[in-house]
Amino acid sequence: MLPFGATVVEFGLVTFISALVGISLVIGASRFLKTRFLAAFALGVYLWYFTDTLGDANYLGVNEGFTFSAELVALVVLFVVGLTVFFAMDRRMFTAGVSDGYGALVVGVVAALALGLHGLGEGADFGFTAAQTPFSSLFDAFGGLSASASWVLHKMMEPTIAAVCYVSIARVGNGKASARLTDALIIASVFVIPSVVGSVVGYYTTFDHTYIFALGLGTSVYALARAGRALYSPSEGADSWLSVKMALAAVLGFLLIFIAALLH
Amino acid sequence: MANRRLLFLAIAVAVIGASGILAVTLPGLNNVSTSTSALTLPSGCVKPAGGFLIIASQLGFNDSVNHGVPEDNWPVMNVRLGQNVTIVVCNADPSQAHGFQIDHYYVAQLVSIASGDVLRVSFVASQSGSFRVYCQIFCTIHWAMQSGQLIVSA
Numbered sequence: 001m002l003p004f005g006a007t008v009v010e011f012g013l014v015t016f017i018s019a020l021v022g023i024s025l026v027i028g029a030s031r032f033l034k035t036r037f038l039a040a041f042a043l044g045v046y047l048w049y050f051t052d053t054l055g056d057a058n059y060l061g062v063n064e065g066f067t068f069s070a071e072l073v074a075l076v077v078l079f080v081v082g083l084t085v086f087f088a089m090d091r092r093m094f095t096a097g098v099s100d101g102y103g104a105l106v107v108g109v110v111a112a113l114a115l116g117l118h119g120l121g122e123g124a125d126f127g128f129t130a131a132q133t134p135f136s137s138l139f140d141a142f143g144g145l146s147a148s149a150s151w152v153l154h155k156m157m158e159p160t161i162a163a164v165c166y167v168s169i170a171r172v173g174n175g176k177a178s179a180r181l182t183d184a185l186i187i188a189s190v191f192v193i194p195s196v197v198g199s200v201v202g203y204y205t206t207f208d209h210t211y212i213f214a215l216g217l218g219t220s221v222y223a224l225a226r227a228g229r230a231l232y233s234p235s236e237g238a239d240s241w242l243s244v245k246m247a248l249a250a251v252l253g254f255l256l257i258f259i260a261a262l263l264h
Numbered sequence: 265m266a267n268r269r270l271l272f273l274a275i276a277v278a279v280i281g282a283s284g285i286l287a288v289t290l291p292g293l294n295n296v297s298t299s300t301s302a303l304t305l306p307s308g309c310v311k312p313a314g315g316f317l318i319i320a321s322q323l324g325f326n327d328s329v330n331h332g333v334p335e336d337n338w339p340v341m342n343v344r345l346g347q348n349v350t351i352v353v354c355n356a357d358p359s360q361a362h363g364f365q366i367d368h369y370y371v372a373q374l375v376s377i378a379s380g381d382v383l384r385v386s387f388v389a390s391q392s393g394s395f396r397v398y399c400q401i402f403c404t405i406h407w408a409m410q411s412g413q414l415i416v417s418a
Contacts, residue, residue, distance in 0.1 A: 055401045058361040058378050071378060128359040129404040132322035134329060143334075143407030206358045208379045264402050 044253025082218025118216025123198025
């Protein structure tokens with residue numbers, strides 16, 4: 001068993017710093033890269049994110065077939081609720097021209113929450129494992145350096161989708177660096193809070209975390225839809241190789257998080 | 265806008281701070297057992313006649329964390345070529361789903377075992393060799409569930 005305080009603090013700090021680095025990299029990159037390429041990158045990241053979280057959500061119970069068991073129904077309902085609630089909160093998302101009305105920070109924060117909610121399940125898994133493990137070190141309990149590096153890289157990559165939602169609205173090039181750093185801190189905090197809370201809950205309680213992942217899977221679709229708006233930006237111009245460049249950006253995002261998963 | 269940023273930051277700091285305080289002040293409340301004997305096995309989790317029983321838990325597959333994984337193989341199942349093989353896999357982990365795959369013999373991406381569920385796998389060992397047994401879901405104990413082995417000897 002790992003000590004509770006040190007476990008939660010170390011887990012929270014590592015996750016927070018990783019997320020902050022990922023978000024800051026996207027904000028920095030938006031100064032010299034067109035937002036549509038960052039959105040394509042985020043799309044690639046999301047493809048893996050969705051598959052990964054779907055596995056954690058036990059594939060929404062699809063293996064049960066048409067049994068309509070309580071577990072299957074609950075998983076599907078949570079997915080639907082998560083998706084619907086976040087879409088319903090942002091009533092301007094699909095309205096051309098007025099979608100920036102909320103402000104970049106609000107959209108970034110909501111997207112970070114939508115993505116971060118699955119962290120409630122991850123944190124709970126982490127906390128539960130920490131309480132059960134026969135190991136006395138965090139490194140050993142979670143698979144050593146390779147698995148730890150995988151976690152750090154994942155937590156760098158996942159919130160980049162929220163960062164793209166943010167930079168697609170914020171005019172980063174014209175803003176003060178200190179304001180952008182504050183925004184990055186806020187977005188990273190919101191992304192990490194569910195993970196930290198989950199680790200606290202998971203350490204002391206025993207329940208099936210699969211349902212949390214089903215909810216988080218649904219909410220995360222919001223972030224994809226928001227970031228996806230930036231894929232189509234007529235104002236950014238185009239050339240005959242644009243589609244190829246976009247594909248390469250998406251492939252890069254996918255492969256980076258895939259490589260991180262290889263370390264797991 | 266500056267006020268809104270400060271408000272967001274203050275809320276974030278407050279929640280993280282509250283979690284931190286909780287982390288430091290509540291360690292005495294932990295009552296989670298770390299004993300393998302305390303595992304609650306799902307109903308139907310019984311070793312099949314002539315077959316194998318694999319229990320997935322926070323200790324890996326059949327306590328694999330205590331058997332030198334990932335450097336060593338665990339669990340190891342030895343069968344004869346042509347033998348009918350039955351494996352019962354139980355998920356005794358109350359917190360998360362786990363997967364189960366055997367290279368060549370049982371590779372199906374959508375097979376996952378929910379908490380408290382039991383999976384029964386049957387096949388004929390039609391090809392000799394050594395085949396990896398592993399979980400395909402990225403759970404927290406994933407690293408300890410990658411080193412199982414099915415050995416089919418002629």
